[in-house]
Amino acid sequence: MQRRALMQWMAAAGVVPGAAYAQTTAALRPGKPFAGTTVNVLSVVAPQFSAHEARLPEFEALTGIKVKYQYVPFASMREKLTAELVAKTDQYDVLSVMDVWGPSLYNLFDPLNDRIAEKKIDMTARYPFAHLRAARDGNGNGKNILGFPLRGHVQLMFYRKDVFNRLGLKPPETWDQMVDAGRQIQSKTDMAGVAMYYGKTSGQNLMIWFNYLWGMGGELLDAKGQPAFNSPQGVAATQAYVDVLLKHKVAPAGSATFNETDAVNSVAQGKSAMVPVWWWRYAGLVDPKTSTLKSDQIGFAPLPSMPGREATTYTNTWFYGINRSSKQKNAAMEFLTWLSDPALERSVLLDRRLNEVVAMQTSNLIDGDVNLRFGGMHLFGAQALKGARGTPLFAQWPQVSDILEATISEIVAGQVTVKAGLDAAAAKARRALRA
Amino acid sequence: MLRRVPLHVWLLTPALAFVAAMALFPLGYSLLLSFRSWKLAQQDTPGQWLGLDNYWNLLSDDTEFLDSVWATLVFVSADVAVTLLLALAAALLLQRETRMNSLARVLLILPFVMSPALIGVSFRFFLNPEFGVGHHLVGWIFPAMADKVWLADTTLAMVAVIAADVWHWAPYMTLVVLGGLASIPKETQEAARIDGASEWVVLRDVTLPQLKPVLGVVLILKTVFALKAFDTIFTLSNGGPGTSTQTLAYFVYQTAFNYYDMGYAAAAAYLLTAALVVCAFFYLRLLFRK
Numbered sequence: 001m002q003r004r005a006l007m008q009w010m011a012a013a014g015v016v017p018g019a020a021y022a023q024t025t026a027a028l029r030p031g032k033p034f035a036g037t038t039v040n041v042l043s044v045v046a047p048q049f050s051a052h053e054a055r056l057p058e059f060e061a062l063t064g065i066k067v068k069y070q071y072v073p074f075a076s077m078r079e080k081l082t083a084e085l086v087a088k089t090d091q092y093d094v095l096s097v098m099d100v101w102g103p104s105l106y107n108l109f110d111p112l113n114d115r116i117a118e119k120k121i122d123m124t125a126r127y128p129f130a131h132l133r134a135a136r137d138g139n140g141n142g143k144n145i146l147g148f149p150l151r152g153h154v155q156l157m158f159y160r161k162d163v164f165n166r167l168g169l170k171p172p173e174t175w176d177q178m179v180d181a182g183r184q185i186q187s188k189t190d191m192a193g194v195a196m197y198y199g200k201t202s203g204q205n206l207m208i209w210f211n212y213l214w215g216m217g218g219e220l221l222d223a224k225g226q227p228a229f230n231s232p233q234g235v236a237a238t239q240a241y242v243d244v245l246l247k248h249k250v251a252p253a254g255s256a257t258f259n260e261t262d263a264v265n266s267v268a269q270g271k272s273a274m275v276p277v278w279w280w281r282y283a284g285l286v287d288p289k290t291s292t293l294k295s296d297q298i299g300f301a302p303l304p305s306m307p308g309r310e311a312t313t314y315t316n317t318w319f320y321g322i323n324r325s326s327k328q329k330n331a332a333m334e335f336l337t338w339l340s341d342p343a344l345e346r347s348v349l350l351d352r353r354l355n356e357v358v359a360m361q362t363s364n365l366i367d368g369d370v371n372l373r374f375g376g377m378h379l380f381g382a383q384a385l386k387g388a389r390g391t392p393l394f395a396q397w398p399q400v401s402d403i404l405e406a407t408i409s410e411i412v413a414g415q416v417t418v419k420a421g422l423d424a425a426a427a428k429a430r431r432a433l434r435a
Numbered sequence: 436m437l438r439r440v441p442l443h444v445w446l447l448t449p450a451l452a453f454v455a456a457m458a459l460f461p462l463g464y465s466l467l468l469s470f471r472s473w474k475l476a477q478q479d480t481p482g483q484w485l486g487l488d489n490y491w492n493l494l495s496d497d498t499e500f501l502d503s504v505w506a507t508l509v510f511v512s513a514d515v516a517v518t519l520l521l522a523l524a525a526a527l528l529l530q531r532e533t534r535m536n537s538l539a540r541v542l543l544i545l546p547f548v549m550s551p552a553l554i555g556v557s558f559r560f561f562l563n564p565e566f567g568v569g570h571h572l573v574g575w576i577f578p579a580m581a582d583k584v585w586l587a588d589t590t591l592a593m594v595a596v597i598a599a600d601v602w603h604w605a606p607y608m609t610l611v612v613l614g615g616l617a618s619i620p621k622e623t624q625e626a627a628r629i630d631g632a633s634e635w636v637v638l639r640d641v642t643l644p645q646l647k648p649v650l651g652v653v654l655i656l657k658t659v660f661a662l663k664a665f666d667t668i669f670t671l672s673n674g675g676p677g678t679s680t681q682t683l684a685y686f687v688y689q690t691a692f693n694y695y696d697m698g699y700a701a702a703a704a705y706l707l708t709a710a711l712v713v714c715a716f717f718y719l720r721l722l723f724r725k
Contacts, residue, residue, distance in 0.1 A: 402694075410678075
């Protein structure tokens with residue numbers, strides 16, 4: 001998008017130009033009552049959190065509280081949190097957790113309602129519903145807020161802008177258009193159309209599938225909480241999803257085993273022209289260390305949808321909460337107050353030394369400077385978040401996710417038909433939900 | 436009273452206490468867990484006593500478990516057979532004392548010291564249909580395989596995880612067999628040759644019978660290691676496509692640390708342990724028989 005066009009669009013959308021949100025110091029307790037205390041944080045590895053850590057001297061100067069981060073890779077994070085849940089230690093005061101793990105780890109967190117009310121933080125104004133829901137107990141519908149959403153994603157369609165311009169193509173608005181664009185690209189270049197990821201890795205092959213499912217009017221579970229993904233709509237959606245590779249062949253053959261990273265690498269290395277993926281992947285697509293592409297070669301658009309239907313996006317949210325066994329809960333809340341401030345998030349987004357796109361707070365999603373820096377990506381994000389849906393939150397989700405993930409992989413490997421695979425998966429999921 | 440306890444018992448006490456704390460307690464605790472319900476996602480302490488229900492459900496009603504038993508049988512039998520044959524062949528080739536053989540023996544240790552998880556990741560790259568050297572090499576040698584996506588095919592994916600594990604273990608087992616070959620009295624082989632026996636007959640009737648105890652140890656140890664194999668499979672195929680390379684060890688991990696069904700996972704782990712105990716029994720018999 002051209003800068004002038006973006007400015008005009010932002011003005012029409014009521015975007016706030018360079019708004020400042022300096023609420024932190026007002027919300028922190030005056031007089032440094034917790035000076036000398038140390039708050040220990042267990043965090044998943046993410047550049048965004050390293051950027052927070054780099055800004056800790058500012059917090060320590062304001063409060064006198066020392067903060068120590070311990071990072072755990074994503075693959076080990078859930079096990080680490082489970083160990084903390086079982087052992088009930090106070091080793092960490094603040095813990096980060098991903099939404100889908102939440103229901104099995106609710107007992108690890110101290111509800112923050114009173115503390116948030118005391119700080120007069122308006123969570124509903126601050127966060128889009130899709131992110132705030134992830135930090136609530138009761139499978140997203142409970143009354144307790146267990147943490148502050150700090151990292152979350154929406155899905156976008158990243159495409160090779162230079163290739164699309166050369167071939168006179170427009171970014172696809174529907175999944176069918178994506179297939180058509182893929183066909184044209186494959187017939188006129190040596191690139192694959194779209195890098196999909198049907199391989200097994202932590203449920204990643206379900207992330208785009210959800211959009212097909214919801215786009216065709218299907219649901220994961222019915223009103224009684226039983227599997228509904230093998231409904232006629234679910235079967236049609238899954239068929240359309242796997243046909244990108246199996247029938248239309250506009251995805252590289254490796255998509256059958258690709259995970260999200262493989263698919264992004266395929267675009268970054270010039271092998272594929274499109275990839276529907278989380279927005280945070282933008283940084284890797286334009287980073288010279290991981291990509292052969294430059295930022296002007298990569299365009300982005302909202303995720304395609306089904307014809308005549310609203311665009312959907314599946315979201316993913318990480319929140320930071322206070323360990324129920326912590327002995328430093330007050331100091332931990334001071335830290336979370338500072339950490340969750342929109343101004344901190346904005347400063348990371350606008351830090352030219354970084355390429356961090358993750359914004360959680362409504363004010364930053366529509367911030368003029370943020371959108372100018374990232375070519376309007378966050379407005380797409382804000383738009384997508386209005387209709388966004390997260391993973392259904394229930395304790396058996398990891399098991400149901402594994403069943404579905406294996407089924408998609410089986411279908412793509414030709415072991416089973418879509419209908420038979422989904423029916424078998426539904427039977428297994430019913431058993432998992434009963435147990 | 437305490438004075439009557441012999442000194443050697445005192446000296447052994449710290450070691451026994453350590454073994455009890457680090458091995459016997461977890462074993463006993465997990466055995467108890469296997470008879471109980473403990474869904475960690477719902478309760479943070481073990482729940483009701485189920486008797487043999489977990490075992491019964493595993494063996495009668497859980498197709499995923501039974502599929503993983505089958506995958507384990509395929510993986511272990513092929514993995515052990517190929518490793519044993521390769522180790523024997525390589526040891527026979529390397530037994531002569533030459534400079535190149537000495538260098539080769541040193542290099543053999545390298546695959547063994549690599550992390551199994553890293554081997555899985557490396558093989559994943561190796562077989563990547565876009566960038567993988569292995570994928571392109573196989574396609575060049577066998578053009579019919581050029582379009583095959585290894586990890587998306589149930590048979591080839593199993594071949595890939597077996598190949599990765601063989602690559603890891605065969606060199607070490609070669610060194611073990613080399614040790615066995617070195618201990619065979621050369622006179623027995625020379626006597627057979629003087630009697631006119633061919634090299635094949637010497638190998639079959641003289642070398643192999645004397646090597647049998649070492650091959651037995653290799654067979655049993657490799658079976659134990661193959662039954663426990665997890666890291667390579669996790670990072671290479673993730674149990675897929677579908678659940679075609681999901682072995683028992685992988686099933687136990689999934690059930691315990693992904694589904695948080697600790698009692699059920701403990702029962703599955705004990706069924707795996709039973710297989711390991713059988714192997715250990717034969718191993719000890721082989722080691723200590725007179």
